[in-house]
Amino acid sequence: MNDPSRRFLLGGALASTAGLALAGRSLLDASPAKAQAPVPAGHGGGADGPTFRIGQTVDHTANGFNPTQVLRDFDYGTTTRLPDGRTLREWEVFASDEDIEVAPGVTFPAWTLNARVPGPTLRCREGELLRVHFRNGSEHPHTLHFHGIHPAEMDGIAGLGAGIIQPGQSTTYEFDATPFGLHLFHCHVGPLAEHIARGMYGTFIVDPPTPRPPADEMVMVMHGYNTTFDGEGNQLYAVNGIPFHYMHEPVRVKRNELVRIYLVNVLEYDPINSFHVHGNFFDYYPTGTRLQSSEFTDTIVQGQGQRGICEMRFPHPGKYMFHAHKTEFAELGWMGFFEVSD
Numbered sequence: 432m433n434d435p436s437r438r439f440l441l442g443g444a445l446a447s448t449a450g451l452a453l454a455g456r457s458l459l460d461a462s463p464a465k466a467q468a469p470v471p472a473g474h475g476g477g478a479d480g481p482t483f484r485i486g487q488t489v490d491h492t493a494n495g496f497n498p499t500q501v502l503r504d505f506d507y508g509t510t511t512r513l514p515d516g517r518t519l520r521e522w523e524v525f526a527s528d529e530d531i532e533v534a535p536g537v538t539f540p541a542w543t544l545n546a547r548v549p550g551p552t553l554r555c556r557e558g559e560l561l562r563v564h565f566r567n568g569s570e571h572p573h574t575l576h577f578h579g580i581h582p583a584e585m586d587g588i589a590g591l592g593a594g595i596i597q598p599g600q601s602t603t604y605e606f607d608a609t610p611f612g613l614h615l616f617h618c619h620v621g622p623l624a625e626h627i628a629r630g631m632y633g634t635f636i637v638d639p640p641t642p643r644p645p646a647d648e649m650v651m652v653m654h655g656y657n658t659t660f661d662g663e664g665n666q667l668y669a670v671n672g673i674p675f676h677y678m679h680e681p682v683r684v685k686r687n688e689l690v691r692i693y694l695v696n697v698l699e700y701d702p703i704n705s706f707h708v709h710g711n712f713f714d715y716y717p718t719g720t721r722l723q724s725s726e727f728t729d730t731i732v733q734g735q736g737q738r739g740i741c742e743m744r745f746p747h748p749g750k751y752m753f754h755a756h757k758t759e760f761a762e763l764g765w766m767g768f769f770e771v772s773d
């Protein structure tokens with residue numbers, strides 16, 4: 432991903448996002464070198480290329496999801512009481528193939544969970560019994576592999592338990608909600624990198640027995656799109672599905688209110704992702720498995736599969752950027768704003 436010339440051989444998606452990157456970049460610096468690089472004939476700028484229009488956003492209605500809603504969408508499933516008094520919590524999760532407009536005029540053929548990227552944020556409480564009913568409506572074989580503590584046959588990989596779930600087939604994963612913390616789930620079918628890069632991941636929150644203090648809670652899943660399918664990097668970077676979304680629709684928060692971000696990195700192909708907030712610091716709880724903050728900072732890094740909880744209050748009103756502190760990712764979509772008001 433470090434060779435700009437290779438990037439610009441990648442076709443319409445990149446050419447289309449160059450304008451977006453330029454729009455966002457001016458907030459970070461004033462030298463849009465990449466965005467001004469020549470576009471190969473027939474890609475992006477040509478009549479047969481996608482039609483990027485500055486100021487336009489993607490069609491969220493056609494996509495079927497909007498990152499503004501994804502941000503605070505916690506799926507608690509349905510609960511029943513077991514004879515021993517324990518709570519049984521159940522969800523329905525389905526896989527399907529969906530064309531998603533990931534940047535204006537740029538369609539990505541995603542493999543999705545519950546028809547969105549990222550998939551649902553499943554939320555439960557430690558000690559519950561969980562059942563995830565998985566139906567594969569995709570044209571491709573998939574599984575659900577949860578992070579957490581569970582028996583081998585519930586691990587959602589080939590050759591164990593139900594193994595690979597073929598198109599049209601279903602299975603149920605059952606395990607205990609433990610340990611409390613911030614986890615994730617994703618497909619675990621090979622080629623694994625592509626199944627993840629296509630969009631098959633979601634957030635899995637196990638609340639502690641005594642809830643965390645009340646807060647304005649939100650989920651941020653950091654990921655990317657390898658729109659050329661060369662498996663060598665990403666042409667777009669995003670939080671919650673759509674690059675630059677929170678530049679267009681800032682995350683609105685209240686001054687001095689506790690903000691709790693469940694931050695997950697599932698970015699494929701690039702080894703490290705990061706999160707940085709302007710004009711503020713936050714407490715960081717790695718994996719959310721301890722109730723004591725391990726760090727007070729304004730920047731953290733995560734490898735793929737790493738996650739952690741960020742807690743902060745904004746003492747001043749106004750707009751504050753948040754973005755990957757990897758400038759390349761920020762310029763290709765991984766940036767947004769908090770908008771703080773009274």
Ligand SMILES: [Cu+2]
Nearest residue numbers: 573618620626
């Ligand atoms: Cu898969």
